[in-house]
Amino acid sequence: MARILLAFFNRDYRQIAQLHVDCGWLPADTKVHEFEAAIRGVSEPIFSKPLAEISFAQVLLGLFQTARRFNMQVQPQLVLLQKTMLNIEGLGRQLYPQLNLWETAQPILEQWFKRQVSxxxxxxxxxxxxxxxxxxxxxxxxxxxxxxxxxxxxxxxxxxxxxxxxxxxxxxxxxxxxxxxxxxxxxxxxxxxxxxxxxxxxxxxxxxxxxxxxxxxx
Structure with a gap:
């Protein structure tokens, strides 16, 4: 899950798709390039935007529609992560609506990931x-x-x-x-x-x- 999240922040949709197949969350016969394109279509529009211009509800809806289309097994930890994203959106809009979540979170996530595999x-x-x-x-x-x-x-x-x-x-x-x-x-x-x-x-x-x-x- 950490590698998928890091790949998401790096906009590496190919790795995201391949990791889903490798983890068994997608059927083995899934066409990786098609799943990659679907994830790109959902995720790419929200990058580099401040919190005030992002609707995580729409993002999650797109992700769940993609999961149903590709017969993906939705993991509990992914649902918890998405719930956390909604909480971040609500709190962020109140405290700092112009916050660029990507620039703020990416270095922290990279440091955490390096510690996990140290x-x-x-x-x-x-x-x-x-x-x-x-x-x-x-x-x-x-x-x-x-x-x-x-x-x-x-x-x-x-x-x-x-x-x-x-x-x-x-x-x-x-x-x-x-x-x-x-x-x-x-x-x-x-x-x-x-x-x-x-x-x-x-x-x-x-x-x-x-x-x-x-x-x-x-």
Whole structure:
């Protein structure tokens, strides 16, 4: 969400659209350039305008219409953010109607974002999540070993008409098991902090390579 908001202030609509797809908030078959154009059409008219000339109600209406058009999953944090924008509009019109929200908020947002991804913040987040992660890690070698043993077992004789689907099902089950292993390890980790997933992803990738190598030698 922070990256989307920062991209919004930077008027990087392409990144906004791609982040929505990457986060799973839009269907995978969404045409990114079409969503980019829709967001641009809603957002661009309000930039560089003072608060007195901006109607966030109209902006939000346009955003919700865009969300419905592209079958977007509206996130609760996005609704809270939009509610905050309306509060800012109301208070800002009373205190300082000529305030340029973009020039004022952008440097503050950039500083906050840099703090969130700083090495210190990464360490603090890892320290906070480590107890949950540590409980899952001891089970990972055993699960990988079980998956490798399952893959090493000889398959029944292959028959074109009946057994081929079973072989396909065997591979699908194995891949699903390995994905489940990764999900069990990565579950407690926030999606935004992708840096934490590297060690578990490497182990999972190595397991997959070993399975493929083992199957290739049979």
């Amino acid at each position: 090495p210190k913040q990464v360490y603090l987040q890892l320290k906070q999540e480590w107890p949950d992660l540590a409980q899952q890690l001891p089970h990972l070698p055993g699960l990988i070993h079980a998956a490798l043993q399952q893959a090493a077992r000889p398959l029944p004789p292959l028959h074109i008409s009946t057994e081929a689907p079973k072989e396909k099902g065997h591979w699908s089950g194995l891949i699903g098991l390995m994905l489940f292993i990764g999900a069990a390890v990565l579950h407690p980790i926030p999606l935004l902090d992708q840096v934490w997933v590297a060690p578990a992803s490497v182990l999972l990738g190595l397991a997959g390579m070993l399975v493929l190598w083992n199957r290739g030698n049979h």
